[in-house]
Amino acid sequence: MTVAVAAAVADGVLPGRVWIYSNYHCNLACSYCLTDSAPGVAKRALTADRMVRVAEQAAELGFDAIGVTGGEPFLAPGMAGTLARIADILPTIALTNGTLFSGARLAALDALAGRDIALQISLDAADPDVNDEARGAENFAQVIDAIPKLVERGIRVRLATTVGDVAPHDAARLCALHRELGVADEDHVVRPIVHRGRAAERAIGVHATRDDLPAELTVTADGAYWSPFGPTVRDGRVDTDLLISRTTDPLAVPAELLLRAVEGRPPGTDTTLNIR
Amino acid sequence: MSRVELLGADDAPLVARRYYDEGDPGPIVAALAQVPEMLDSTLAFIGAVLGPSSIDGRTKELVILRTSAVSLCRYCVDSHSVVALDTGVVHDEVAALRNVEAAWTATFADPREAALLGWVDAVAGGRGPVSDESSARFKAEFADHEVVELTLLIAATLMLNRFCTALDLPTATAVLDRLRRERLA
Structure with a gap:
């Protein structure tokens, strides 16, 4: 069956990226956060060794990329070193709010230079007030300050814009801004707010069913999920509707269950909402 | 209220x-x-062991209900009292199987069923080795493949009994209503 997983990835039946939720706590409390993350919430953290083991098993199963997300991953001690270990196994994207890169944390990022890893930083608008309304005071300024420092260090930066709606002139301003910061057009991702987690509590975002979401195997401290949009949190409870299994080691267990769930799904159904 | x-x-x-x-x-x-x-x-697993098989439904429900009663599983006793009634086990038999304080011997005079229930009480209610006496009575009435399957049925029921009891699973309202109507509640 594990051969079937590798074949499914090779054939595009299963997406190649495995996501890892490093932790759920965050120094921010964004209005649309899927995981209801904030300072002081349950950390639901994976250890560094556990994350590396997921990457090792993902590679053995035939997956071809890793994504690390949270919460804010860089709140976990030694995250730069952990990401370097993961990136030595498979190409990696790490999602971060980009607000913690100073002092020792910034210096530690030197470990990522020259490795196959990108840091994907959230920035939702070219207008600081609009951005900061959703993401918190001073967020825009902190992100704008951080990106050039990362680029200078030889770290690839991607920019993720999560929006309910974006007017053409706002998009143009945002694109001009990311180019100015050294982020290439292909590294700018615009995606909708998804109506889960805190966004659901605030009645915002697009409703997404399983078939709207790419079946990207996602590992958390609570189990394995259909997509990184699966292990969302509402009222302190991790949602279970997109849960695949509680077992995550060996990774073959959820990978095979995910493949079974994916087989027979009409092709292309996960692209209509541009959720990524 | 369930514990989970x-x-x-x-x-x-x-x-x-x-x-x-x-x-x-x-x-x-x-x-x-x-x-x-x-x-x-x-x-x-549960379906294979507790569901339809070469052993008739009445026999299996006698085992499930008595095992559940012996292990004091409220959820399983209630649920399988209804299943037993629907399988043709009569009211007095259900009442006797549910009652662990009184002997069922007067209700179940058939030697085969008596041997079976004796085996259930010995396996489900005992600890450590099962007596040769119980085994001899049981094996006198049942072939080896039946001994194996019925013993597996007792064991699987015990697993469910402890699962349902430990998690304090709630009895369905429809089941409770039926038991009241049958004067078994």
Whole structure:
């Protein structure tokens, strides 16, 4: 069956990226956060060794990329070193709010230079007030300050814009801004707010069913999920509707269950909402 | 009130959803759905052992109900009292099987069923080795393959008994209503 997983990835039946939720706590409390993350919430953290083991098993199963997300991953001690270990196994994207890169944390990022890893930083608008309304005071300024420092260090930066709606002139301003910061057009991702987690509590975002979401195997401290949009949190409870299994080691267990769930799904159904 | 969250249809994990297609799947499935990778294998096992097989339904329900009574599983006793009635076990027999304080011998005079219930009481109610006397009576009435299957049925029921009791799974309202009507509540 594990051969079937590798074949499914090779054939595009299963997406190649495995996501890892490093932790759920965050120094921010964004209005649309899927995981209801904030300072002081349950950390639901994976250890560094556990994350590396997921990457090792993902590679053995035939997956071809890793994504690390949270919460804010860089709140976990030694995250730069952990990401370097993961990136030595498979190409990696790490999602971060980009607000913690100073002092020792910034210096530690030197470990990522020259490795196959990108840091994907959230920035939702070219207008600081609009951005900061959703993401918190001073967020825009902190992100704008951080990106050039990362680029200078030889770290690839991607920019993720999560929006309910974006007017053409706002998009143009945002694109001009990311180019100015050294982020290439292909590294700018615009995606909708998804109506889960805190966004659901605030009645915002697009409703997404399983078939709207790419079946990207996602590992958390609570189990394995259909997509990184699966292990969302509402009222302190991790949602279970997109849960695949509680077992995550060996990774073959959820990978095979995910493949079974994916087989027979009409092709292309996960692209209509541009959720990524 | 269950000791764990029983997942409803909206929260049912992907691989559990088919068990909700025809409505409320009951608390055992709703609890197992918390660990969805265990569902298929567990329910397949339970279905194979407790469901239709070469041994008739009445015999199996005698075993399930008596085992549940001996292990004091409120959920299983209530649920399988109804199943037993629907399988043709009569009211007085159900009442006798449920009652662990009084002997069932007056109600179950048939030697085969008496040997079976003696085996159930010895296996489900005892600890350590089962007596040669119980075994001899049981084996005098049942072939080896029946001994194996019925003993497996006792063991599987005990597993469910402890699962349902430990998690304090709630008895369905319809079951309680039926038991009241049958004067078994």
